[in-house]
Amino acid sequence: MSGTGRNRRPRWAGLVVWLGVTAVLLHTFVIATWVGPSTPVREAIGTDTLRSYVHPVFDQSWRIFAPTPRRVAVNFQVRAEYVDPATGERVRTEWFDLVDGEDSLIQGNLFPPRMSLASRRIANRLHSAMDDLNDRQLELVAANFLTTPIAELGDLMMDATDSSVPRGTVGNYMTYDAVATHLATLFHRAALGDVEITHVQYRTGRRYVPTWEPGSARTVDDASITWFDYGWRQPAEVTDDELALFAPYLRMSGAIS
Incomplete structure (x- = not known):
């Protein structure tokens, strides 16, 4: 007991x-x-x-627990038109690939900054949205919106939506288009200085890693790029505070000196 x-x-x-x-x-x-x-x-x-x-x-x-090797390489390139302050003429810049700069931040760096994936991520998001658009919507995306508000692009894309386009795709694309336009504007504001930027444009590319074969020396650089076209857009409104926060990312990636 x-x-x-x-x-x-x-x-x-x-x-x-x-x-x-x-x-x-x-x-x-x-x-x-x-x-x-x-x-x-x-x-x-x-x-x-x-x-x-x-x-x-x-x-x-x-x-983190199920790592898989990347099978797709992407490009995110930007260019702009601006007014030459000396001549008053419009000048168009060459394409600049922001992903190339980000690769320099990642290679050999065990702790790369989160911004080192900024352009790569927006390219991936745009590709996902573009894959779900129909032919008419892809034509609209490639059109220039020089003076027409970009919001009308969303309305036109909604009017062209059919049963093949998943719900929410147009809204997703418009969100990523705004981010990409903002990124292109920030880059050129930092790179060109205090000039009048009239329009910006971006484009994205995608290529798949070649299948490995014994004795083959092919790399992703040998793969052909599929380009996705987007029209010219009005530059985004960028504040000096945003530019000050964004400039270090461009300097670290070698995009600007």
Whole structure:
């Protein structure tokens, strides 16, 4: 009898166990709701509420645990038209590839800055959106919007949407177009100095890594590039504060001196 008394668990221990089990079940439920498809339960909780719990500070990618070699190389090139302050004539710059500069930040650097993937990421996002557009929408994307507000491009693309275009594709493209235009404007504001930039343009390229074959010396540089065309756009409104924050990235990548 005395031995049984000595082995009896205190009442608080059982409470702690049940609290732990409840916490684990609640955590599992929240994670399952976050990674699962949209349901009335998820909508009732709210995406922002779930995100604040799942990603309170950092966003950890699954690629950390399942790394895969890159099979696609991308290009993100920009150019601009500006008014020569000496002659008043319009001058068109050559294409400049921002991804080349970012590669110099990444190669041999164990801790590259987050901005070292800026142009590569926007190129990937644009390619994903372009792959989902129909032929008419691709024609619209390649058109110039010199004086017409760029918002009308979105309206025209929506009018040309058919069943082959996934829902939300036009909105995604317009978001990435705005970011790409902003990136092109920032670069040329930093590179050209205080001149009047009338228009900017960007283009993206994609090439696939060649399949390895014994004895083959082919690299990604030997692969042909598929270019995606986008028309001229009005420059984005850029503040001096934005330019000051962006300029170090361009200097580190060698885009400007």
